[in-house]
Amino acid sequence: MKKIFNIEGMTCASCVRTIEKSVENVDGVSSISVNLTTEKMSVEFDDDLSSNVIKAVSDAGYKAYLKEDYKHVNIKVAGMTCSTCVNTIEKSLKGTDGVNSVSVNFATETASVGYDPAIVNLEKIHNVIKDAGYEPITSVSENQYDADKERKEREMKTLWKKFLVSAIFSIPLLYLAMGHMLGLYIPEIISGDTNPLNFGLFQLVLVIPPVVAGYKFYTVGYKALFKRHPNMDSLIALGTSAAILYGVYAVIMIASGDATTASKFVNDLYFETAGVIITLILLGKYLESIAKGRTSEAIKKLMGLSPKTAIIIVDGKQVEVDIEQVTVGDIVLVKPGQKVPVDGKVVKGLTTIDESMITGESLPVDKEVGDKVVGASINKTGSIEFEATKVGGDTVLAQIIKLVEDAQGSKAPIAKLADIISGYFVPIVLVIATASALAWYISGSSSVFALTIFIAVLVIACPCALGLATPTAIMVGTGKGAENGVLIKSGVALETAHKINAIVFDKTGTITEGRPEVTDIVTAKGVKEDNILMIAASAELKSEHPLGEAIVRRANAKELKLKELESFNALPGRGIEFVIDTKTYYLGNEKLMNDKNINIDKLYNNSIALAEQGKTPMFISSENTLLGIIAVADIIKPSSKAAVAKIQGLGIRVYMITGDNKRTALAISKQVGIDQVLAEVLPEDKASEVKKLQEMGMSVAMVGDGINDAPALAQADVGIAIGSGTDVAMESADIVLMKSDIIDVVTALELSKSTIRNIKQNLFWAFAYNSAGIPLAAGLLFAFGGPKLNPMFAAGAMSFSSISVLLNALRLKRFKPSK
Numbered sequence: 001m002k003k004i005f006n007i008e009g010m011t012c013a014s015c016v017r018t019i020e021k022s023v024e025n026v027d028g029v030s031s032i033s034v035n036l037t038t039e040k041m042s043v044e045f046d047d048d049l050s051s052n053v054i055k056a057v058s059d060a061g062y063k064a065y066l067k068e069d070y071k072h073v074n075i076k077v078a079g080m081t082c083s084t085c086v087n088t089i090e091k092s093l094k095g096t097d098g099v100n101s102v103s104v105n106f107a108t109e110t111a112s113v114g115y116d117p118a119i120v121n122l123e124k125i126h127n128v129i130k131d132a133g134y135e136p137i138t139s140v141s142e143n144q145y146d147a148d149k150e151r152k153e154r155e156m157k158t159l160w161k162k163f164l165v166s167a168i169f170s171i172p173l174l175y176l177a178m179g180h181m182l183g184l185y186i187p188e189i190i191s192g193d194t195n196p197l198n199f200g201l202f203q204l205v206l207v208i209p210p211v212v213a214g215y216k217f218y219t220v221g222y223k224a225l226f227k228r229h230p231n232m233d234s235l236i237a238l239g240t241s242a243a244i245l246y247g248v249y250a251v252i253m254i255a256s257g258d259a260t261t262a263s264k265f266v267n268d269l270y271f272e273t274a275g276v277i278i279t280l281i282l283l284g285k286y287l288e289s290i291a292k293g294r295t296s297e298a299i300k301k302l303m304g305l306s307p308k309t310a311i312i313i314v315d316g317k318q319v320e321v322d323i324e325q326v327t328v329g330d331i332v333l334v335k336p337g338q339k340v341p342v343d344g345k346v347v348k349g350l351t352t353i354d355e356s357m358i359t360g361e362s363l364p365v366d367k368e369v370g371d372k373v374v375g376a377s378i379n380k381t382g383s384i385e386f387e388a389t390k391v392g393g394d395t396v397l398a399q400i401i402k403l404v405e406d407a408q409g410s411k412a413p414i415a416k417l418a419d420i421i422s423g424y425f426v427p428i429v430l431v432i433a434t435a436s437a438l439a440w441y442i443s444g445s446s447s448v449f450a451l452t453i454f455i456a457v458l459v460i461a462c463p464c465a466l467g468l469a470t471p472t473a474i475m476v477g478t479g480k481g482a483e484n485g486v487l488i489k490s491g492v493a494l495e496t497a498h499k500i501n502a503i504v505f506d507k508t509g510t511i512t513e514g515r516p517e518v519t520d521i522v523t524a525k526g527v528k529e530d531n532i533l534m535i536a537a538s539a540e541l542k543s544e545h546p547l548g549e550a551i552v553r554r555a556n557a558k559e560l561k562l563k564e565l566e567s568f569n570a571l572p573g574r575g576i577e578f579v580i581d582t583k584t585y586y587l588g589n590e591k592l593m594n595d596k597n598i599n600i601d602k603l604y605n606n607s608i609a610l611a612e613q614g615k616t617p618m619f620i621s622s623e624n625t626l627l628g629i630i631a632v633a634d635i636i637k638p639s640s641k642a643a644v645a646k647i648q649g650l651g652i653r654v655y656m657i658t659g660d661n662k663r664t665a666l667a668i669s670k671q672v673g674i675d676q677v678l679a680e681v682l683p684e685d686k687a688s689e690v691k692k693l694q695e696m697g698m699s700v701a702m703v704g705d706g707i708n709d710a711p712a713l714a715q716a717d718v719g720i721a722i723g724s725g726t727d728v729a730m731e732s733a734d735i736v737l738m739k740s741d742i743i744d745v746v747t748a749l750e751l752s753k754s755t756i757r758n759i760k761q762n763l764f765w766a767f768a769y770n771s772a773g774i775p776l777a778a779g780l781l782f783a784f785g786g787p788k789l790n791p792m793f794a795a796g797a798m799s800f801s802s803i804s805v806l807l808n809a810l811r812l813k814r815f816k817p818s819k
Contacts, residue, residue: 005066007041016034020034200265211278273791342395481748486744500718512668514705615632721733
C-alpha cells in the first residue's frame with residue numbers, strides 16, 4: 001500500500017536525504033520519496049507500517065503525520081497589536097502537544113491551526129491563546145463572520161473614544177508643559193516659575209486619563225515582556241512608563257526640595273511626552289483598524305451575495321425558512337428576481353439566470369429541467385423548482401469564500417524574511433535603546449538626556465510595518481483577483497505566478513469553446529447557404545443534441561426565419577428525417593446518406609478534408625438530391641488569440657497540449673499563434689510533459705479544465721483551472737478562472753506582478769524606516785551637531801509608518817486588468 005505523510009521541520013535538501021535514509025531502514029518499506037517543496041513524503045510498504053514510519057521520521061529529528069489524522073480550524077484572534085504578537089501566538093501553539101501546524105496572520109487576525117483531536121481539543125487550543133494574552137474566536141460560519149465584523153466595528157469605536165479622551169487631556173497637558181517656552185499665557189497658580197509643585201501635580205493629573213485610555217499597552221506589553229516575547233506594546237509601555245516614573249520622581253523632588261531643586265526639575269517632567277505618545281499611537285491604531293477593515297472588503301462582498309432565506313416545497317405548500325435550514329434533497333422554489341439560495345438541479349420550469357456574480361460571465365444563462373443552478377445567482381425570467389444538492393459550506397459560493405479566506409490567511413515565501421526579523425526585532429530594539437542611553441550618559445550627558453534617547457528609540461521602532469507589509473498586500477491582491485473572477489488559492493501561488501516563464505494550455509475547453517459551432521457550409525451547385533442552414537435549423541430547433549444546437553445558434557445569428565415541421569423522425573446513430581412543406585429531408589452522417597441511396601460523390605472529398613481538420617461534416621439532402629454539407633467543430637474562443645499574444649508579449653513561452661492528432665492540433669495552434677505544440681498526448685502523460693519542461697529549467701504554469709488535466713495541474717509550478725468553480729478544479733489547481741476565459745491568465749500574471757511589486761515596496765519602506773529612524777532616535781545626528789529627535793515626534797513617525805504600509809497595499813484596489 002501507498003500512503004502520503006506530511007513532514008515538518010525540513011529546511012534544506014539534506015533534510016530530505018536524512019529522512020529517506022531513516023525510513024529506508026524500516027523493515028517492509030519498499031519505496032520512499034520526500035518532496036521538500038510540498039513537505040510531503042510518499043511511502044510504499046507491504047503492511048500498514050504508518051506508526052513505524054512516523055517513529056523513524058521522529059528519530060531523525062522531524063515530525064511526520066497522516067493528513068487524515070488531523071483536523072484544521074481557523075480561529076479569529078482579538079488583541080494582536082503588532083507582528084511580534086504573531087510570533088508569540090505561534091510559539092505558544094507550536095509548543096502544544098497535538099498541534100502540527102500553525103499560521104497566524106496579523107492583517108486578518110486569524111490563526112490557522114492543524115491539530116490531532118486524539119491529543120488536543122479545540123478548548124485547549126483556545127486556552128493556549130488566552131494564556132498568551134489574546135482572545136480566541138472560532139471562525140466557521142457567516143454568522144460568526146458577522147459577529148466578528150461587529151466586534152471589529154466596536155473595537156474601532158472604542159479606539160476612537162479612547163483617542164478622544166486621551167487627546168482632550170493631552171492637548172492641555174502639552175500646552176501647559178511647552179507653553180512657557182513659546183511665550184503662551186499660563187495661569188499663575190499652575191505656572192512653573194511661580195508654583196512649580198502645582199505645575200507638576202497638574203501635569204500628573206492630566207496624564208492619568210491618557211494612561212487609562214491606553215491601559216492595554218501596559219497590560220499586554222508587560223505580560224508579553226514577562227513571557228520573554230516582547231512586542232510593540234512592550235516598547236510603548238516601557239517608554240511611557242520611564243517618562244511617567246521620571247516625572248513622578250521629579251515632582252517628589254520638587255515637593256521635598258528648595259527653589260534650586262525645583263528649577264532643576266520643573267522643565268523636565270516628561271508627562272507630556274507620555275500623554276502625547278499614547279494619544280498619537282491610539283490615533284494610529286484607529287486609522288490602522290480602518291485601513292485593515294478595507295483590505296477584507298472582498299470577503300464582505302462575497303458574504304453579501306448569499307440570500308438569508310429560501311422557499312421550500314413541503315407537502316405541496318410553500319414554506320419560507322432560513323437558508324441554514326435547507327437540506328440536501330429539499331425542493332426549493334425560486335421566483336423571478338429572487339436569488340438562488342443553494343446549489344441544485346432544476347426539476348421543474350424554465351428560466352434565465354444571471355451567474356455573473358459567481359462566474360463573471362455577463363450574459364444570463366438559460367436553465368431548464370436537469371440543468372444545475374448555483375447559489376447566490378439571480379433568477380431573471382421564470383419560476384423554477386430545483387432539488388438542493390449542495391448546502392451550507394458545500395456550495396460553490398461557500399467554497400469560493402473559503403478559498404479567498406485561505407488565500408488571505410496564507411503566507412507567501414517572501415514573508416518569511418519579515419517574520420524572522422520581526423521575531424528578533426523587539427529584543428534588539430530594547431538592547432539598542434538601553435545601550436544608546438547608557439552610551440550618552442557615560443559620555444557625559446545628563447540622565448534626562450539619556451532618558452529622552454531611551455524613550456525615543458523604544459517609541460520610534462515599528463515591527464508593525466514589517467508585519468503588515470506582506471499580508472495586507474496579499475489580502476488586497478487575492479480580493480481583487482476574486483472581484484475579477486480570478487481565485488488565487490494561496491500566497492505561494494500568488495508569488496510563484498510572477499516567476500512563470502512557460503505556460504502550457506490544454507486545447508479543448510481552454511483555447512477552444514468546448515462546445516461545437518458551425519464552421520463551414522459547403523453547398524451543391526445552385527444551392528444557397530442560407531437555404532440549407534434554414535432547413536437544418538428548422539429541423540433541429542427543439543433538439544438537445546450539441547451539434548443540432550450549434551446549427552440553430554448559427555441560424556439565429558443570421559436571423560433566418562425558420563419553418564414549421566410537418567413530421568420529425570430521429571434515426572439513432574445516423575441523423576434525422578423530417579418534412580417541411582410536404583418535402584422530405586435528411587440530415588446526418590455518411591451512413592444515413594448511404595441508407596437512403598443519396599449520392600454524395602460530388603462533395604465526398606470536401607467531407608474528408610473537413611474531417612481531417614477535426615470537424616464533423618453533416619450531409620443534408622432532399623429526398624434523392626444532396627444539398628450540401630454543414631461542418632461543426634469546437635471553435636477557438638474569441639479571446640484566445642489575444643490572450644496568447646499578450647502572454648508572449650510578457651516574454652513567456654506558450655505551449656499547447658492535446659490528445660488530438662497532430663494535423664488538427666497544428667491547425668488550431670496556427671490560428672491562435674502558438675508554435676510549440678504537444679499533440680497526441682494521453683491525459684495520464686500530460687503531467688510528464690510538464691515535468692520535461694521543468695527539467696529544462698522552466699517555471700511552468702498549466703492551464704486546463706481541472707478534471708482530466710488534474711495530474712498536470714498538480715505537477716506544474718502553478719496550476720490554473722478553467723471552469724465555473726467545480727470541486728475538482730478547485731482541488732487540483734492553484735488558481736481558478738471563474739469566467740472560463742484564458743484572457744484572465746494574463747490578469748492573474750499581472751495581478752501577481754503588481755502584488756509582489758507592492759510587497760517589495762512595503763518591505764523596502766518598512767526596512768528603510770526602521771533603519772533610518774532608530775539611529776536618528778538614538779542621537780546619531782545629534783552627535784554630529786544635528787537635531788535631537790523628540791519622543792513625541794518619534795511616536796508620530798511610528799504610527800505613520802504602519803499607516804503608510806497599509807495605504808500602499810490599498811493602492812492595489814485600483815488594479816485593472818489590461819484587456
